[in-house]
Amino acid sequence: MAPDASDALAVRQIVQNFLNAARNGNLDLLKKFAEQLDEGKDLAKTVEAIKDANKRGALHFAAIEGQTEICNYLLQDLKLNIDSKDDDGETALIHAARQGHTATAKYLIDSGADVTIASTLGATALHHSAGIGDTELLEHLLSKGINPDLESDAGTPLVWAAGHAQEAAVTVLLKYGANPNAETDDGITPLLSSVAAGSVACLELLIQAGAKVNVIAGGATPLHIAADNGSLELLDSLLKAGADPNISDEDGVKPIQVAAGRGNRAAVEILFPATSKIDGITSWTVDGILEYIQSESKTQQDKLVDVKENSRPEDAVSRESNTPEVTPEAKKRAAESKSRGDEAFKRQDYHMAIDSYTQAIDLNPSDGTLLSNRSLCWIKLGQAEHALADAKACRALRPDWSKACYREGAALRLLQKFDEAANAFYEGVMLDPESKELVNAFREAVEAGKKFHGTTENKS
Numbered sequence: 001m002a003p004d005a006s007d008a009l010a011v012r013q014i015v016q017n018f019l020n021a022a023r024n025g026n027l028d029l030l031k032k033f034a035e036q037l038d039e040g041k042d043l044a045k046t047v048e049a050i051k052d053a054n055k056r057g058a059l060h061f062a063a064i065e066g067q068t069e070i071c072n073y074l075l076q077d078l079k080l081n082i083d084s085k086d087d088d089g090e091t092a093l094i095h096a097a098r099q100g101h102t103a104t105a106k107y108l109i110d111s112g113a114d115v116t117i118a119s120t121l122g123a124t125a126l127h128h129s130a131g132i133g134d135t136e137l138l139e140h141l142l143s144k145g146i147n148p149d150l151e152s153d154a155g156t157p158l159v160w161a162a163g164h165a166q167e168a169a170v171t172v173l174l175k176y177g178a179n180p181n182a183e184t185d186d187g188i189t190p191l192l193s194s195v196a197a198g199s200v201a202c203l204e205l206l207i208q209a210g211a212k213v214n215v216i217a218g219g220a221t222p223l224h225i226a227a228d229n230g231s232l233e234l235l236d237s238l239l240k241a242g243a244d245p246n247i248s249d250e251d252g253v254k255p256i257q258v259a260a261g262r263g264n265r266a267a268v269e270i271l272f273p274a275t276s277k278i279d280g281i282t283s284w285t286v287d288g289i290l291e292y293i294q295s296e297s298k299t300q301q302d303k304l305v306d307v308k309e310n311s312r313p314e315d316a317v318s319r320e321s322n323t324p325e326v327t328p329e330a331k332k333r334a335a336e337s338k339s340r341g342d343e344a345f346k347r348q349d350y351h352m353a354i355d356s357y358t359q360a361i362d363l364n365p366s367d368g369t370l371l372s373n374r375s376l377c378w379i380k381l382g383q384a385e386h387a388l389a390d391a392k393a394c395r396a397l398r399p400d401w402s403k404a405c406y407r408e409g410a411a412l413r414l415l416q417k418f419d420e421a422a423n424a425f426y427e428g429v430m431l432d433p434e435s436k437e438l439v440n441a442f443r444e445a446v447e448a449g450k451k452f453h454g455t456t457e458n459k460s
Contacts (some may be wrong), residue, residue: 011037015050017433022058022074025067044078048184056086063092063108066101075111082113086361089120090354097125098352102137105129115146121351121381122152123160130157130173133166138173148178155184163193164348167201170194182213186382187217194368195222197348200233219250227258227267236269245275251447254278260293309318326364334364350377368397368404375407384414402432409441418449 018033036324038046051057059080062070071092074080083091093113096105105125118124126146129137138157142148149156158178161169170190174180183189191211205212213222223243226234235255239245245255256275259267268286277284281292326334341356357374364370371394378387380445388411395404405428412421425442432438 018050018060019052019061022067022070023061025062025065027069027073030070030073044080047078048073048080048084051086054087057084059084060086060090060095061091063096063101064099064102066096066099066104068104068107071104071107071111072414082111083117085117089118091117093117093125094123096120096135097128097137098123098349099134100132100134101316102134102140105137106140109140109144115141115144116150118152119351121383123351124150124152124157126150126157127152127160128351129163130161130166130169132347133161133164133169135168135172136441138169138376142172142176147171148176149182155188156182156190158182158318159184159188159193162190162199162202162206163197164195165197165199167199167205170202170205174209180206180209181215183215183217184296184382187215189215189217191215192217192222192225195225195229195234195238198229198231198234199236203234203237207237207241213238213241214247216247216249219246221249221255223247223255223271224253225260227255227264227271228262228431230259230262230264230267232262232266232270235267239270239274245271250451251444256289257293258271260290263290263294265290326366330363332369334360335369337363338370338373340366341370345373345377348380350380353377354381355423366397368394368401371397372401372403372407375411379407379410379414382414384411387411387414400431402428402435402438404428405431406438406441409445413441413445413448418445421445422449 001344004079014033014036018030018037019029021027021033034043034047037050047058057080059071059074062068062074075082082093085091091113093105093108093115094117096108109125113125115125118127119258123131126138126141126148128134129141147159155163156178158170158173158180159182161173178190180190189211191203191206191213192215194206206295215221217294223235224239226238248254249258254275256268256271259271265286268289272286272289278289281289283289283292291378308408337356337360341353341360344350344353344356354374354377357370357377360367361370361374375387375390376393378384378390388408391404391407391411395400395408398404409421409424409428412418412424422442422445425438425445426437429435429442
């Protein structure tokens with residue numbers, strides 16, 4: 001190895017050791033490696049300039065792991081910029097809040113961190129503390145006069161708390177005057193988020209605070225979402241609060257039809273007394289509704305299976321992807337990152353899940369499942385373009401996987417490209433004609449496309 005290359009490799013190793021020392025909280029080692037890299041020039045400037053590939057420096061890594069002593073040295077002794085951002089627009093405070101490192105986050109706030117800074121995805125420290133239910137940090141932020149309805153692309157902190165089923169966080173935010181009817185750009189309210197998260201406790205708190213129960217977002221009401229989820233408690237709470245079961249969604253479907261489509265007899269029974277008779281369903285009884293809707297669903301599926309058998313595309317040729325070799329060690333580390341992503345997804349921390357899946361993809365770019373999982377996270381955050389890019393990459397790796405088709409269709413649907421979405425779902429049905437999820441998604445995309453084109457034609 002040439003001398004220059006050898007020197008560069010040695011420097012890179014020291015940089016890695018330096019960042020690891022920040023992560024591990026070893027202040028003595030951190031100072032030692034910093035001095036080696038600085039060589040007596042300007043220690044503060046040298047340390048400020050040391051970043052990884054994602055533009056994360058020592059302060060970011062210390063915050064991620066809750067290493068308050070390291071943060072204190074970097075800020076008090078070296079006077080680093082407390083609000084420096086990484087590639088995702090995240091500051092040390094945002095990292096500490098998302099990871100639940102309350103003491104570190106409070107230290108950063110008290111040291112002057114800007115609590116209103118949002119990441120590229122639109123989340124502030126207040127959003128993250130609400131989302132993970134860190135009421136201590138939430139109280140600390142709000143007691144300093146921070147606006148409880150701090151806006152972001154991802155909605156208010158109350159939307160986050162309700163959407164993550166964080167009852168205690170919802171209580172704190174409401175105590176500080178958070179608006180229970182604040183909407184995102186897509187019309188999502190805290191109440192809708194609580195229903196989507198299946199949280200009866202959060203729903204009840206929001207109803208008591210005056211949240212509206214007949215709002216519509218994405219063409220559906222809270223009752224539609226509850227009927228789809230199948231939660232009898234949610235349905236009961238909404239109906240008692242005045243939710244109207246006769247409001248139809250954008251496809252002209254009432255909540256009782258959604259419940260019947262899921263085969264949920266108990267939900268149909270709850271909705272039946274308050275639902276007006278629907279034209280076309282001749283036997284207006286619980287059994288009659290269930291039989292009619294189930295029959296309609298089977299007819300739609302049979303039609304799609306026939307189409308699949310008679311209209312298979314001639315160019316449906318399996319493709320091979322040129323992907324790099326992945327070492328067993330890299331696969332192992334990728335699996336560990338994926339596991340962290342899966343856990344984050346389960347607790348609905350989609351930002352952390354994306355971060356973990358991205359690490360896994362970097363280690364094992366040949367695993368299409370990772371792209372599929374990250375695409376779903378982007379969907380959950382309303383980032384359709386990112387979701388579509390991952391879905392297309394997933395399909396390139398696994399052209400015969402029906403779930404990849406579903407991911408692409410979901411992203412296109414979010415972009416209101418209904419015809420393209422229907423094509424993607426249809427291709428998924430071709431691969432897996434028994435999938436009710438794909439069959440229903442295809443049907444819904446076709447219907448949405450018809451309505452969308454009808455609306456645009458009327459406007460022209």
